[in-house]
Amino acid sequence: MSTPVDRARPWEDGRKSTRIRSSSSPPSGSETAAERLTDDLLVEILSRVPGRSLCRFKCVSKHWLGLINDRTYRRKLPQTLTGFFFRETSEEQLVHPVLPFTNLSGSRSRTSLTFLPNGRKAFLLDCCNGLLLYDVSSHRGKRRYVVCNPAMEEWTELPHCDHAGWVGIVHLGFDPAVSPHFHVFLLTDQLNGFGLPGVDVCSYVYSSETGRWVHKEKKWYWDIDLVRVHSAAYLNGCLHFFAEINHNTLCLAADKEAGTMIYSHVPPLNDGFMQQSQGCLYYAGFGRDDNDDNVVRLLVYVLEDYNSKEWILKHSIESSHLCGGQHDVDIEEDFCWIAIHPECNLIFFTLGWDRTFMCYDMDRRQLKVICNLENCAPPYLPHVPLYEELQSLHK
Template sequence: MENGRVSARIRSSSSPPSGSETAAERLTDDLLIEILSRVPARSLCRFQCVSKHWLGLINDRSYRRKLPQTLAGFYDAGQLLDSGVLFTNILGSRHLTYPAFLPGRRLVFLLDSCHGLLLFSSYVAGDHGDEIRYVVCNPATEEWAELPDSGYSGDASSINLCFDPAVSPHFYVFCLPVVEVEDQHGFCITGVHVYSSETGSWVHNEKRWSGNIDVANDPSIVYLNGYLHFCAIVDGSARRLAAVDKEGAARTDFRVPDDLDVCFIQQSQGCLHYAGFDRGDNDDDVDQLLDYVLKDYDSKEWILKHSVETSHVFGGRHAVSLYEDFDWIAIHPECNLIFFTLAWEDITFMCYDMDHGQVKVICNLEESKPPYFPYVPLYEELQSLHK
């Protein structure tokens, strides 16, 4: 069934017949799933708003394998857990989950997620006591692979998982080693280590940046077009967007919109997004939330996609401490939704719909702390995850 015909059928079924219930309401769940399985993931995301029943059906684990995969929820990170990792689904339900299919793992630390795969560090028993190993796994298929030792044991700005199943069945793990720069009171990336599941080995390259560069205090790193992108500080002050390819060789950095606070990069609908806050003329208040998009990657030209007064997003409050009360979570990969938390009396998980200007409270997160990793289930078996 073609996508256009599916959409037409769903729209026409929403018109009430002579009876009290609509044609869509008379569809059985199995028939409705067969229809929804033929629409793109972006359309499926919109159809979650039709009714609570459709929302629950689309997020039902027993049906999810048949549907185009869209954002299911978010993993909490930032602490070692021997009982599991907290997961919050789009409906706001929270539960502990643990990769029990990983043998001999006492404690796991979730480092990153990317297109359905998770990157853990874990402790295993070694000849000289507990040793740390990196493990990449797919919780939907319970496949996993342990990475060989990288040979690097120093400090790192970030360790990230990069994977795009639409481009390649292989994944990559990036490690950005750093050393302290005394005259700048900060750190400088000294190179890059990249693991490739295609070769089963690490490659190591020394620094090739034009200046001293380090990952900024921003909670987001994005893999797109074969590059790992991250917000960076160059020579201790200038803010740039930096990128390194999966061979660890070609590096670049380019400008981002100026004068934004608490900045955030994400991938949504195939493009890079750069969001942040404009304080305006008053340093005590935050005036606007701005979202820029890089539609033409080659030109490196950022286009303002959306702006909104922060008092609307923050429930009428003008004075918000961005560095204490606010945390980014994600921008939805298929539609114009921004997820974030506000910490006043409680830590509140919220969503802002850029298309409709609506703010929604999803749930309270209690003692949860960032970062939060978006999760899109992947039911495809990967040879790269076979032991």
């Protein structure tokens, strides 16, 4: 196994905090100098403090509050991946009021969700930039969805969605750097009922801005199947997901108006996995080596130019490098995707029967064993805490 990467990498827990004098502190020469800092320099300083501290710094002054809430600067301020929610093998689903969590160093904890409405079963479906999406079963048997922010203990219940057909994909879309509003995407597919090839894919999208669902139906005249329902990425206001059409894997996109379109063809990979990272779509999976069919390689593609729809090969490495010395591992059977880091070139996954939690650094081509997750089960949902009040989550 390669030497683990150093502890300054992004998967470690905390950052060095920067101590900043509040406006109520006694006058000093350094305070006078700080007041002369431009907004760009001040934001550069604030970007180096932990997210929880940044939330407290909103109280320093109205000017700081305005800077921290300014969406022009939001992408520069800390929104760091802290770990993953998961379910325990003893549970059927991810159920509140307690949610298992592991941080990027492998330490376990439990997140309390007792602020959610009581008396109903709730199942965690998705997590996006600090918000959680729950499926809540009411006493009347109607399915409803709840979106919450555990960092601020805020939540809202969505109006009932009267959908029909098999629910293939349910995902949450939220980007606080772009808008304070979130979207919930619900896609169903069903046979067209006329004995013809193909299915009707129905898109339902909820907008917290309008407070209502919109619905559109797309008729496909090919053999289409929604696949890899846990692999989807929200980017540029659209949910990107996979579908098999005529035995080819395509990336489809659903927008906030519930329109569904073919976005691009994707390279043929086994166990393909897609996520958003560094403002681009990343697509990773396993493929046979062109020169040796017995060699399996991890291949990572990136859509650097969103408009070109061309996937560029970013990284390639023999899959044996990911086994970390485990010789009895079948990489295509025992490998389970967890996430691609949203800010850097790190891949998180589990490997083997004991679910060894690992991280691979594409830049350094180095592997790190984090811990064992033998009593845990997917889906593993990446969590970026959001220390910001959202009007859309007020009950």
